[in-house]
Structures are given as structure tokens and as C-alpha cells.
Amino acid sequence: MIYSIFAQVYDELMDTEVYENWLTFVNNNAYSGKKLLDLACGAGQLAVMLAKEGYQVTGVDLSSEMLALADERAREDDTKIELVQANMTDLTGLDQFDVVTCGLDSLCYLANQEELANAFRQVFLHLNQGGTFIFDVISPYQTDVIYPGYMYNDTNEKRAFVWESFEGQEPHSVVHDLTFFIAKDEENNLFQRYEETHMERTYELKKYLELLTKVGFKKIRASSEYGNNEIDEKSTRFFFVCQKL
Template sequence: MNYAFFSYVYDTLMDVTLYGKWLEYTNRHLEKSGQRVLELACGTGELAIRLQQSGYRVTGLDLSDEMLSLAMNRQLDAGVRFPLIQGDMRQLEEVGSFDAVTCFSDSLCYMRDENEVLKVFKSVYRILEEDGWFLFDVHSIHKIDNLFPGYMYNAELEDVVFLWTSYAGEEPHTIEHDLSFFIEEEDGRYRRYDETHRERTYPIPMYTNLLKQAGFQHVNVTGEFGLSDIEDTTERWFFACKK
């Protein structure tokens, strides 16, 4: 997934209140006394920093060099330090072992098919200590099928004009986000850059079956940030899986 330009507007577009909710969800499942936490798809590092400040020993992993560069700068601004790894969540063999792994902000929805999702689950299971937790969220089918198609968002930042349009993909429960960036250059003219982000989700029984194939036997699925049961209109599903 190419975040070459999206990474620089990500924080501007992100609802920052979500980071506190992800932190609270994590705190309800983990102890903070020095537990080793791997945050997959750590992005610009905001949640990883909050986890570190809360007492966890954090490692951040992301596929995007651009995101990791921003995460490093954010670390310096916050006055905290922890390892940042450029890597693929489907291949975690070299990152060590952890007491918990998190993967929030629907990052798993960027996997192309269920086989890739299974690779992530197996990879996470292998690096988790016994009794370790794997915490993640995904878009619900309701959100992918009913809320995203036709979504449009435009933003004018200091030197970037940003256009976002979403439409249904060809495969079941998929969505495609077309992102266009008009970036001001030194001569005052704007150059256009385009990215397409594809996301996919699956029925809850598919996720739980894949988790069991990977080895997880204790899986709890809830609605918004673990605070509600699953309903037809739930937009985000949260999974708490114990090894």
C-alpha cells in the first residue's frame, strides 16, 4: 500500500479522539507494568506514543517508510523513544516475541483476501507469548457495504488540496478510496498525485474461523471499542484474542 502522500495529511484528517478510545480498549485487556506490545501498522506513531507513556514497552511496525519517518519525528516531539521497524505484518518472524500485539484503525482491511488475513493471524500467533493478547479492529460489513460507497471528502490545507472519493469494489464487501492530492510547488503551480486504497472485510464467523486456524481458541468480538454488543448498524468490530 502506497502512503507516499496520504501519510502527510493522515494526522490532519484523523479523528484524534479515537486514539484515546483505542488506548482505553487496550488498557482493559492488558497490564501496564512493562508489558511488551507490538503495534502493527503504527502509522505516524500517535497511539504507540500513548501506549509507551502509559507504561508499556512498545515497538511500532509499519510497511510505509513515510509513516515511520513521521513517527520518528513525533517521538522526538513527545520526548519518548521506542523501536520502529519497517516490516510486513504478514511476516513477523524476525521481530522477536511480545506479550501483546495490537492492530487498530481497520489496518487488517488492507489485506487483499482471506489468505493474507490468515497469514497475519498465524504470524501474530507465533510471536505472542503464552497467554498473550492480540487486539484488533476491522470495518463492519455494514460500514463497507452501506456507508462508504458514495462517500466524498475535500480538504484544503496550507499547501495541499485533497480530494477523497469512495466507491464499492468488485469483490464482496470491498471498498476503493480514490485519493487525489494537488500539491503546491516552488513556482506556485499545483501538481496532481493520485493514490487508490482498497479495503475489504468479511463476516464475523470468517474472522473467528481464521483465528482458530491460526491457533487462537479464546476470541471475544464486541462493538464500538468493546463498549457494546454487535448490532446490524455497528460500524467497527473489535476482536480480543488470547493465546
Template sequence: MMYQTFAYYYDLLMDKSLYQQWLDFTEQRVGTLAGQQILDLACGTGDLASLYAQRQNGNGQVYGVDLSEEMLSLASQRLANDQVDVTLLQGDFRQLSQLDLPPLDLVTCYDDSLCYLTDLSDLTTTFKQVAQVLAPQGTFLFDLHSLYQVNEVFPGYMYNYREEDWAFMWASFAGEASNSVTHDLTFFVWDDALGGYDALNETHHERTYPLATVEAALQTAGFTQIQTFGGFAGEAITATTPRWFVQAQRG
């Protein structure tokens, strides 16, 4: 299961400045978050959900949904430390309507999380589920890896990181499906009992889709007023844009 093995180390590696940028983009697109019912889909360790709740200052409610129990456990600790009220729920993108959610004003899904849906039918199902939990005229904001990022940047990409008692290796390869990539992630964690490093390995598969395909799937799910952007500031998409941002409204 994604990140189930090493959510703690994933959280340590995450560039925390990105969460403020996602918050800024969200407020740029929808305005004040106070008074809104908000869902952070694929909430991970709760950083962005916490920022949402801090912006609300008790006026509104934030929900966080993630598939990983370990991620949600870390999120619960973070939210308690931040002294904010966020309702955490374990669930699948494709089954949101089965969760205990009110009609939502805003759903966000950032950090390329939708790219883990490597089948177009699953992506379309997720869009339909988001539409079901949104109130009429509710807003859906998300991002995706661009075709350039998946097909030109990731294949052959390698990254290594080392601390005193743990190290990380990341290698990416072109996937078998069109516009897909495979990430081989390995953490080496020092184990005193072993007197050596314990290797924790996970393989992640991601896929993106042409924007026209994404927009068609959104329309099938009942979304309108679809807009696309090439960055956190809402800039235009170019041939080398690494991440696409999308805004859509439930019709």
C-alpha cells in the first residue's frame, strides 16, 4: 500500500514549503476558507489540512481522507500538536460517497496524488465520487504531473539522500503504459539489533493523461467551468511545465 512502509521518512523528506504554496493557490482560486466545508483528499500527514483549519479559525470544518493508516496516524499527531480541528477518515478515492461527509464546498487533491490512479476508468470514477460529495457549485482543485514531467524528466532520474542513521535512494523509469512512470524507492534505516541497515523498499506506479482527456473525464463526471494552469501563481501552461493545476466546478 502506498507509503504504508515508511510514511515517517516520507514526511521527513517532503519539502514543507510546498504546503504553503498549495494553500496560497487554493485561496487565490476560491478566496477565504472561513465558513467552508473542505476536504483535503490524499491528506497524507496532515500539513495542508492543518493550514486550512488554521485559516478557518473555528469557522467551518476541514476533513482529511487518505488510504494509508500510517499517514493518518502521523496526521493525527500533527493536528493535535497544531491544536486544530480536522476530521480524519480512511478511504479510497473511488469510494468517497461511502464516507461520512457533508456536502462540501471545496475538495482539493494536490501533490500529484491522482497520478496514482493508473487506469483512466479509476480517474473518471474518482471525479464522479468527488462530484457526489461536493455541494452544487462546489469547487474541485487538483494537480497532476505534466506529460513533459512523466515522459522527459522522470525516466532515468535518480536522487540520493543520507542522514547519520538513515539514507534514501530514488530511481525512476519509464512505465509500461503510455505516459506512466515507475519509482523505485528504498530507505536504509539503521537497526541497532541488527548492527546494520534495514532496507525498506516500495515501488510506486504513476500515470498522467493529456489535459484534453482529463477535461473530458471531468465533464463526464458533471463538472463545468474547467480551467487549467501551469503553476502555483496561475500562470499559463508551456511545453516544459512540470505540474498542471486544474480547477473545476460541480454543475
């Protein structure tokens, strides 16, 4: 994947309100301290915002390209965050934290329930007693009803972006085909084409609750709309706040 291309375009397209809402969601639910691990931190938008709020942030991502972008963003904002390349299913060697966050359905990129359970187990092991795990996932309604047939296009003088989504082979899964045309010269006469395929998978609410309980979380709250609403049959995203007691 050309993560750097996707990250730059994604930054341009993503409504900053999403990160502001996530920041509020974390502030409202981070009960136990300021030492925070941001899993799948990507290009570092949320990690930098959290650091500016006074959290001691460690950002983890599997992609070195994403981490390079996160480091660049932190330096530009004169903000200190620690960045670590790691898979969320194996956080061996990392410290203990008061809060762990994983936003923007990053957990849905894990291939199966075993990987998801491993990620939950790793989070639990690296949380201090009383610590909080805050994350979101897309819902089966999003994968089964909203995404299939979805298309989004965005263009400007320097690039064009096409996003198409299709139903995946596994239950509650979706395939995103992304195509980029990026200008190669200053006159914007030549464009390079890049393609990426992203696959996401989610589960029914009861499965998430079952896996979280099995790894040891005792207090689990699930909601929609950043904790502001109850989950119903048309909720597109589940938000979780889990405490290690």
C-alpha cells in the first residue's frame, strides 16, 4: 500500500470535527491518568491533539510511512509524542498505560476474531489497574447496508481520488478500492496512478462484549455517536469504554 499517498489525501478529506469529537470522547472517559497509548495512530492527527491536551502520548502503528508522517506532524506542531512501530496484536516491550485509544474503526482491519481477541488481550495486559480502553468500530449495518455500492470522488488541480466499496466474502465485511491520480510535475500535466485495496470486518455487538469480557474487562459501556446515544438497529458505529478493574 502507498500509505503516504493515502494518508495525505485522507488528511485533506477528513472533517476535522471527527478528531475534535474523538478528543472530547477521550477527555470525557479517561478516568485514571494521563499516560496514553494511541493504537493505530496513523498520521498522528489525534495523537498530537491528545498531547496538546496534556496527555503523555505514545503512538503505535504498523506502517513506518504513517509513523514518519506522524513524526512530521508532531514536529510542525512542536508537540512531543513517542512513536513505536508495532502490530496491535503484539505489544511486547511496551510500557503500562492509564488509557488506550483506538479510533476510526482501526480494529476492523484485523482479519478475524482471533486477531481481534489478541488485540484486546494485549490492551488489557498493557493497561494499569483502573485503566480505560476507548475504541470504536463500524457496525454490521454499516458494512451490510451502507457501504455496498458506495462511491466517493474528489478532485482538485493536483490530484483525483476515487473510493468504491463492495460487500466482502466474510460476514459483515467490506472491500474498499481506492484509486489516486497524483500530479507528477508542477504544471499538473502528468499524473501518476496509485491503487490500494482496504478490507474491513466487523461483528455483532454481542461478540465484541463477549471478547472483551473474556480477556478480563469488567466494566464495559457501548454506545453510538461518541457516547451520546444508545445503539439501535441503524447505528453505523459502536463506541466502547472499557475499564480494567
